[in-house]
Amino acid sequence: MSSQQIAVIDYGMGNLHSVASALEHVAPQAQVLVTSDPAQVSAADRVLFPGVGAIRDCMAEIKRLKFDTLLREQVASGKPVLGVCVGMQALMESSEENDGVDCIGLLPGTVRFFGKDLRDEAGQKLKVPHMGWNQVHHTHHPLWADIEQDARFYFVHSFYVEAGNPEQVAGTCEYGKTFSAALTQDNLFAVQFHPEKSHTAGLQLLRNFVGWSGKP
Amino acid sequence: MALAKRIIPCLDVDNGRVVKGVQFVDIRDAGDPVEVAKRYNEQGADEVTFLDITASHEGRDTTVHTVERMASEVFIPLTVGGGIRKIEDIRRMLNAGADKVGINSAAVANPDFVKAAADRFGAQCIVVAIDAKQVNLEGEAPRWEIFTHGGRKPTGIDAIEWAERMTANGAGEILLTSMDRDGTRNGFDLKLTRAISDAVSVPVIASGGVGNLQHLADGVLEGGADAVLAASIFHFGEYSIPEAKAYMRERGIEMR
Numbered sequence: 001m002s003s004q005q006i007a008v009i010d011y012g013m014g015n016l017h018s019v020a021s022a023l024e025h026v027a028p029q030a031q032v033l034v035t036s037d038p039a040q041v042s043a044a045d046r047v048l049f050p051g052v053g054a055i056r057d058c059m060a061e062i063k064r065l066k067f068d069t070l071l072r073e074q075v076a077s078g079k080p081v082l083g084v085c086v087g088m089q090a091l092m093e094s095s096e097e098n099d100g101v102d103c104i105g106l107l108p109g110t111v112r113f114f115g116k117d118l119r120d121e122a123g124q125k126l127k128v129p130h131m132g133w134n135q136v137h138h139t140h141h142p143l144w145a146d147i148e149q150d151a152r153f154y155f156v157h158s159f160y161v162e163a164g165n166p167e168q169v170a171g172t173c174e175y176g177k178t179f180s181a182a183l184t185q186d187n188l189f190a191v192q193f194h195p196e197k198s199h200t201a202g203l204q205l206l207r208n209f210v211g212w213s214g215k216p
Numbered sequence: 217m218a219l220a221k222r223i224i225p226c227l228d229v230d231n232g233r234v235v236k237g238v239q240f241v242d243i244r245d246a247g248d249p250v251e252v253a254k255r256y257n258e259q260g261a262d263e264v265t266f267l268d269i270t271a272s273h274e275g276r277d278t279t280v281h282t283v284e285r286m287a288s289e290v291f292i293p294l295t296v297g298g299g300i301r302k303i304e305d306i307r308r309m310l311n312a313g314a315d316k317v318g319i320n321s322a323a324v325a326n327p328d329f330v331k332a333a334a335d336r337f338g339a340q341c342i343v344v345a346i347d348a349k350q351v352n353l354e355g356e357a358p359r360w361e362i363f364t365h366g367g368r369k370p371t372g373i374d375a376i377e378w379a380e381r382m383t384a385n386g387a388g389e390i391l392l393t394s395m396d397r398d399g400t401r402n403g404f405d406l407k408l409t410r411a412i413s414d415a416v417s418v419p420v421i422a423s424g425g426v427g428n429l430q431h432l433a434d435g436v437l438e439g440g441a442d443a444v445l446a447a448s449i450f451h452f453g454e455y456s457i458p459e460a461k462a463y464m465r466e467r468g469i470e471m472r
Contacts, residue, residue: 017313021288053338116417120218127419127442129340129388133220133262133472152220152472154293156315156340156388175219197293197315199257 003031006210007044009071010036011061013053019084022196023048026207038070046209047074051086055111055159056098058086068104075106075188080214083190088183089161091190097159107183107190108164118176126176129158136181136193138171141216143182143189143208151201153181153193161192187214220472221436222262222443223460224295224421225450227252229266232278236451250285256450257290259457262472264290265318265391265445268298280312287313297345297391306333310341318391320345321364324371327385334386343421344387348375348408349395360408367395375408376415383416390420391445397425401448404431409439421445429455429463436469 006023008016016034023032033040041047049071051058062068071091075081083091095101095111103111118126133152138144160179163169170189171182182191189209195202228235233247245251253264264286268279276299286294296309297318306317323330323344334342347367348360360375379390392412394405404422413420422441426432426449435441449455461471 015310015313017284017311018287018291018315021313022291025288025291052340054335126219128417129419130219131340131389131419132222132442134218155219156293158339194293196291199292203291 003029004045004210005031005033005043006046006048007041008032008034008048008050009041009067010034011058011065011067012036013051013058013061013086015052016050019048019050019196022203022206023210026203027210030210036065038066041070041074042077044079046080046212047071047082048209049081049083049087049090051084051088051090053086054098055086055089055095055101055103058090059101059103062090062104071104072106075186078187078214080209080212081188082209083188084196085157085192085194088190088192089159091183091188092161093164095159106188107168107185109180109183110162110164111159112162113159114176120176129156130160130175131156133198134173134175134193136171136173138182139169141170141184141189142212143170143184143205145204145208147201147204147208153191153195153198153202155181155193157192184216186216218470220262220470221441221464222421223432223457223464223471224263224265224443224445225256225261225457226265226267226423226445226447228269228447229279229282230269231272231275232270232282235269236447249282250289253286253290253294256457257292260461260472261292261457262443263293263295265295265297267318268296270299280308283309283312283314295343295391297343303332303336306337306341310337314341316341316343316389318343318345320347323382324362324364324373327381330382330387331385334388339386339388339418342387343389343391344379344382345391345393346375346379346382346412347393347395348405350405350408360411363395367398376411379412379416383418387418389418390416392420392422392441394424398423400425401427403427404435404439404441404444406434406439409435409441413440413442419443429460432460433464433467433469436464437467
């Protein structure tokens, strides 16, 4: 484990400094590579797939660089893969954002808009983007080890994942509706929140990812 | 289960040093923004904001390095405002590790700048900072107007219309400062905060005038703010973040 390599896939969408720093913080022995080189990604022991910004631009770059195929290969190889934020959304079949965008389709489900008139149970208007610290109700999974039930994580997003397979939902969050905060299938795990910005609980999730075998 | 309201300490940073003195007695270097941010992080601050007041171009490089150090050590969201005028300024700050940038005067000078910035980097990282001041003209209902240059320069722009326009242009959040209240310690301008919060669909951070914990809670409960920003009450050790959170929780506000 001491010399393991963790590849953070760089497809030119935003800053990866924070997520790389957080991984280095929890895994000082590991080599964290922010890379757009498919050979480096393939050689890595585990892969983090981030994403920020608009899905149309993200998917355009992912497809141009053939990272959809690369990611499929990584997942098929059995190594642990973690999708974060728009990285999670890109794994789904499609998104409503930007008038509809086809995504990678590694996980069944759709990415939907929270809506302009989002309200809580008491009828109070909710702001979009969903921005700030919200609670995640999680299942049993190695990535939640040593994380309290209903711990808070930092979210910032206007679109949410509607899972196609309820058995893949590893965590839910409430914001005007119940949405998937985390999904998993075999060696693939994906989260809507930003673990690299979620202080103790977020760093613990990354620590768990760094030590994860890829089995549920 | 609900989204927590946020408490955001704000640091004024000049050439990589905290100004308006932070007075944590047990901190090694109270002038180092990273040390101060770490302390606030340990205390449970929900985010940290750096207001960069560096005048010189060279000084901006120092700010970039400060942001880089902060992003390597403090794992909560960081907003950097002050002096953000070009797409290149935003790119530099985000690449250094800032999560959001605050745009103020540059938005007033060119409202399309916000649109270009949101298109390029996503609305989630574009905070439009609004400095508003009440104007009372004879024969007219009082209203709030946007001021620039630290509240010295009126623009004639109505604050509510401006907030709506900036949101339409892609602002993901509004940082609202009452220039009438800033530095007074008399509390937020709650009417202004409520008017802006009701007018826009994005989160609003209330700022300007906090003198005690009641003011923070009022900003949320009466002003409808999603987050509250304060500087001096935390910097001078009058109140700690945990005290503020305990008080707000007592008032029925969801906190982290």
